[in-house]
Amino acid sequence: MKDAAADHSAETIFLADYTPPGWLVEDVSLTFRLAPDATRVLSRIRFRPNPDGTQDRFFLHGEKLTLISARIDGAPVTPDVTDEGLTCAVPDGAFTWETEVEIAPAQNFALEGLYMSNGMYCTQCEAEGFRKITYYPDRPDVMATFTVRIESDLPVMLSNGNPGASGPGWTEWHDPWPKPAYLFALVAGDLIAHPDSFTTQSGKDVALNIWVRPGDEGKCAFGMEALKKSMKWDEEVYGREYDLDIFNIVAVDDFNMGAMENKGLNVFNSSCVLASPETSTDGNFERVEAIIAHEYFHNWTGNRITCRDWFQLCLKEGLTVFRDSQFTSDMRSAPVKRISDVIALRARQFREDNGPLAHPVRPESFREINNFYTATVYEKGAEVIGMLKRLVGDEAYEKACDLYFTRHDGQACTIEDWLQVFTEATGRDLGQFKRWYSQAGTPRLTLRETWDEGTLTLHFSQRTPPTPGQTDKQPQVLPIAVGLIGPDGEEVQETTLLEMTETEQSFSFSGLGARPVASVLRGFSAPVILQRDQDNADRAFLLAHDTDPYCRWEAGRALAKQALMRMITDDAPADPAYLGALTTLLGDETLDPAFRALAMALPSEDDLAQSLADTGHVPDPQRIWDKREAMRDAMADFMPDLLAQLFDAHQVPGRYAPEAAPAAARALANSALALLSRRDGGERARVQYAEADNMTQQLAALSCLLSIGMADDALGAFYDQWQSDRLVIDKWFSLQVAFAAPDQTAATAARLAGHPDFDMKNPNRFRATFGALAASPAGFHHASGAGYRLLADWLIRLDALNPQTTARMSTAFETWKRFDADRQDMIRAELERILSRDGLSRDTSEMITRILA
Numbered sequence: 116m117k118d119a120a121a122d123h124s125a126e127t128i129f130l131a132d133y134t135p136p137g138w139l140v141e142d143v144s145l146t147f148r149l150a151p152d153a154t155r156v157l158s159r160i161r162f163r164p165n166p167d168g169t170q171d172r173f174f175l176h177g178e179k180l181t182l183i184s185a186r187i188d189g190a191p192v193t194p195d196v197t198d199e200g201l202t203c204a205v206p207d208g209a210f211t212w213e214t215e216v217e218i219a220p221a222q223n224f225a226l227e228g229l230y231m232s233n234g235m236y237c238t239q240c241e242a243e244g245f246r247k248i249t250y251y252p253d254r255p256d257v258m259a260t261f262t263v264r265i266e267s268d269l270p271v272m273l274s275n276g277n278p279g280a281s282g283p284g285w286t287e288w289h290d291p292w293p294k295p296a297y298l299f300a301l302v303a304g305d306l307i308a309h310p311d312s313f314t315t316q317s318g319k320d321v322a323l324n325i326w327v328r329p330g331d332e333g334k335c336a337f338g339m340e341a342l343k344k345s346m347k348w349d350e351e352v353y354g355r356e357y358d359l360d361i362f363n364i365v366a367v368d369d370f371n372m373g374a375m376e377n378k379g380l381n382v383f384n385s386s387c388v389l390a391s392p393e394t395s396t397d398g399n400f401e402r403v404e405a406i407i408a409h410e411y412f413h414n415w416t417g418n419r420i421t422c423r424d425w426f427q428l429c430l431k432e433g434l435t436v437f438r439d440s441q442f443t444s445d446m447r448s449a450p451v452k453r454i455s456d457v458i459a460l461r462a463r464q465f466r467e468d469n470g471p472l473a474h475p476v477r478p479e480s481f482r483e484i485n486n487f488y489t490a491t492v493y494e495k496g497a498e499v500i501g502m503l504k505r506l507v508g509d510e511a512y513e514k515a516c517d518l519y520f521t522r523h524d525g526q527a528c529t530i531e532d533w534l535q536v537f538t539e540a541t542g543r544d545l546g547q548f549k550r551w552y553s554q555a556g557t558p559r560l561t562l563r564e565t566w567d568e569g570t571l572t573l574h575f576s577q578r579t580p581p582t583p584g585q586t587d588k589q590p591q592v593l594p595i596a597v598g599l600i601g602p603d604g605e606e607v608q609e610t611t612l613l614e615m616t617e618t619e620q621s622f623s624f625s626g627l628g629a630r631p632v633a634s635v636l637r638g639f640s641a642p643v644i645l646q647r648d649q650d651n652a653d654r655a656f657l658l659a660h661d662t663d664p665y666c667r668w669e670a671g672r673a674l675a676k677q678a679l680m681r682m683i684t685d686d687a688p689a690d691p692a693y694l695g696a697l698t699t700l701l702g703d704e705t706l707d708p709a710f711r712a713l714a715m716a717l718p719s720e721d722d723l724a725q726s727l728a729d730t731g732h733v734p735d736p737q738r739i740w741d742k743r744e745a746m747r748d749a750m751a752d753f754m755p756d757l758l759a760q761l762f763d764a765h766q767v768p769g770r771y772a773p774e775a776a777p778a779a780a781r782a783l784a785n786s787a788l789a790l791l792s793r794r795d796g797g798e799r800a801r802v803q804y805a806e807a808d809n810m811t812q813q814l815a816a817l818s819c820l821l822s823i824g825m826a827d828d829a830l831g832a833f834y835d836q837w838q839s840d841r842l843v844i845d846k847w848f849s850l851q852v853a854f855a856a857p858d859q860t861a862a863t864a865a866r867l868a869g870h871p872d873f874d875m876k877n878p879n880r881f882r883a884t885f886g887a888l889a890a891s892p893a894g895f896h897h898a899s900g901a902g903y904r905l906l907a908d909w910l911i912r913l914d915a916l917n918p919q920t921t922a923r924m925s926t927a928f929e930t931w932k933r934f935d936a937d938r939q940d941m942i943r944a945e946l947e948r949i950l951s952r953d954g955l956s957r958d959t960s961e962m963i964t965r966i967l968a
């Protein structure tokens with residue numbers, strides 16, 4: 116197998132090898148003559164030598180381009196062209212470079228560079244897609260102003276910046292802000308605008324548009340409101356104003372990721388911008404709002420201040436995720452947002468950190484940068500910012516950010532630049548803190564408590580297990596927020612921040628009357644795994660009394676997890692103490708219904724599998740599934756009256772609104788419905804399905820019916836009702852896989868892949884089908900190996916068209932070492948089968964190689 120791997124091996128790129136560009140770009144002017152199979156791209160680039168670089172070799176990136184002609188200062192030249200770019204002899208001093216190239220957007224299924232989606236032209240250039248459009252120094256530290264001319268018969272032609280002149284069949288755009296090529300964008304098509312406007316804090320009017328295909332006009336209003344809220348929020352909270360006359364968003368059906376922050380022209384996966392009550396769930400609405408905010412916030416954290424090189428990706432992504440989470444907390448419920456973020460972090464980032472793909476928030480090497488748009492860079496990157504803010508305090512955080520924006524505006528920066536403004540603003544030495552950027556792996560924080568005559572001492576120790584390429588770990592700075600609750604349920608110590616810097620460290624609280632219960636890691640103040648010997652009585656006590664919503668929720672989760680673990684390892688029955696504590700919590704009408712809905716959700720199958728592996732067991736995915744089902748049956752049996760009451764009391768009358776409060780009520784009612792359906796034969800769900808006037812209620816009811824195997828009629832009706840809505844049909848695909856019995860999961864995915872509406876070229880549809888397979892552990896890891904085989908078959912097929920999405924989805928296999936020898940053998944065989952394919956992409960080959968290592 117080594118040989119096969121070597122065939123696809125590409126050069127590894129190291130952070131340590133960074134050198135400044137030899138030439139800088141003054142400005143760029145591009146002309147696009149659009150045609151599906153033969154688009155001509157003319158470039159005119161003014162280069163000048165970089166005084167901080169060396170001019171030994173003039174190299175421009177370029178891939179899959181047909182070079183028609185090249186000139187320097189008007190005179191034809193003949194560059195040396197390879198698969199990766201070109202080199203050419205160039206004059207000393209400044210010069211003007213011109214080329215004409217031909218590309219075929221209609222044949223571009225990788226969805227990087229210029230491609231077509233439903234007859235519309237669009238681009239995706241991050242990270243290294245611009246080199247598939249024309250020859251260019253395609254690296255983020257080369258920033259230039261762009262002028263773009265688009266020629267086509269299409270009615271709408273867009274690019275970055277402000278609109279310039281236009282005439283029949285052509286339009287010009289000019290972007291006055293220097294930007295790296297990865298932020299370039301072009302869109303052309305038969306599009307309709309949902310227009311609006313925004314007046315900035317200094318009184319400038321900005322035209323806003325969401326551009327969609329005809330038929331989608333009715334799904335733009337919510338996204339537009341989210342955009343205006345984001346613009347206002349960034350002014351109020353970060354003092355950041357928008358800087359062009361126009362801000363355009365375009366919805367595209369075929370897109371590898373969620374959305375892209377191109378300067379003044381954000382391009383969105385249509386699933387992340389389109390929303391209507393009839394077709395979108397509460398979760399979809401919240402996600403649209405957050406992603407619109409995220410991309411908008413990039414205008415400052417990413418675009419005005421960008422990354423020097425791709426190793427610094429977390430500089431823009433971690434910070435922007437942190438900013439969008441602050442925004443969502445402000446718009447909705449902060450505790451609910453925090454708990455949801457913790458759930459997602461554990462599910463995705465802890466899983467990554469504990470497996471073969473673990474890497475630091477700032478990686479030090481890569482073969483394919485597309486493989487590093489990860490939960491670690493994004494979500495752990497955001498946690499690191501949150502810790503920094505907690506450590507320095509809100510005021511210093513604001514001061515440091517202001518310094519960052521003024522000092523680095525217009526620059527391509529590094530993590531060192533970011534930390535330097537904090538050092539200067541606070542006088543703190545952040546040397547140790549910086550380990551959060553370089554050390555991979557999730558720290559295990561162990562807590563032992565002692566009590567001695569009025570003094571409670573918390574003894575902490577930290578240890579980070581080895582990760583690939585990093586065996587020895589140094590202690591990290593851990594901000595640990597702690598509070599103490601007295602025996603009567605009153606808080607005797609309000610939240611205080613302990614700063615742990617050593618491997619072992621103790622903190623004492625004295626002058627206490629009776630022994631309190633410690634509420635530790637409040638607000639999930641550091642992204643660690645807290646290991647704490649706590650008895651269920653203390654957990655139940657915190658679940659009842661903790662004033663910190665995260666710790667309160669966590670106490671419930673710990674109880675649930677304990678109970679489930681004992682069911683799995685010892686065949687214990689569902690723990691009545693847990694069921695009792697949960698019943699009390701759910702019946703507490705003073706608690707936010709969204710919080711109660713979160714408390715009702717059990718730890719995921721994947722979470723349980725990881726915990727079993729951590730405690731020396733070999734997880735059996737089928738058994739985990741069976742025991743979770745048994746627990747849910749026990750919940751339904753234990754509190755039938757309360758569930759019925761919750762369901763009835765949280766029906767939301769009147770017109771659907773996507774706001775947090777009605778969404779919370781629906782979340783609780785639908786969580787209750789899922790349990791009630793196990794006993795009422797689906798009666799309530801059928802009524803809800805028939806009466807639903809919004810997708811949240813309709814889909815929740817359909818899920819209940821699917822989970823009890825009584826959805827045949829509803830599934831058919833749902834398809835008939837929604838067959839012309841792509842985003843809703845994605846849901847129809849994924850739900851069937853997600854709710855299949857484990858021995859039917861692979862067969863269901865295989866059957867759906869044969870459905871006339873299945874289109875492997877559309878990443879949303881592919882993910883709806885095979886992402887759902889990968890996200891169903893008992894089905895994916897079924898002992899037959901059918902799940903593994905099916906996914907491998909389809910990854911092989913997809914890789915030939917779309918390497919980026921294939922590589923991403925290969926992470927389904929990243930947990931393989933947890934499982935028994937039979938499963939490991941089957942998975943290894945599938946991974947080796949993928950790796951042995953001729954022409955396997957660099958993206959997928961890097962991922963599979965790392966997973967196998």
Ligand code: PHE
Nearest residue numbers: 241242372374375376410488
């Ligand atoms: N930069 C985008 C974001 O996080 C993500 C993205 C990366 C989109 C690469 C497309 C390609 O907002």
Ligand code: ZN
Nearest residue numbers: 409413432435
């Ligand atoms: Zn981003």
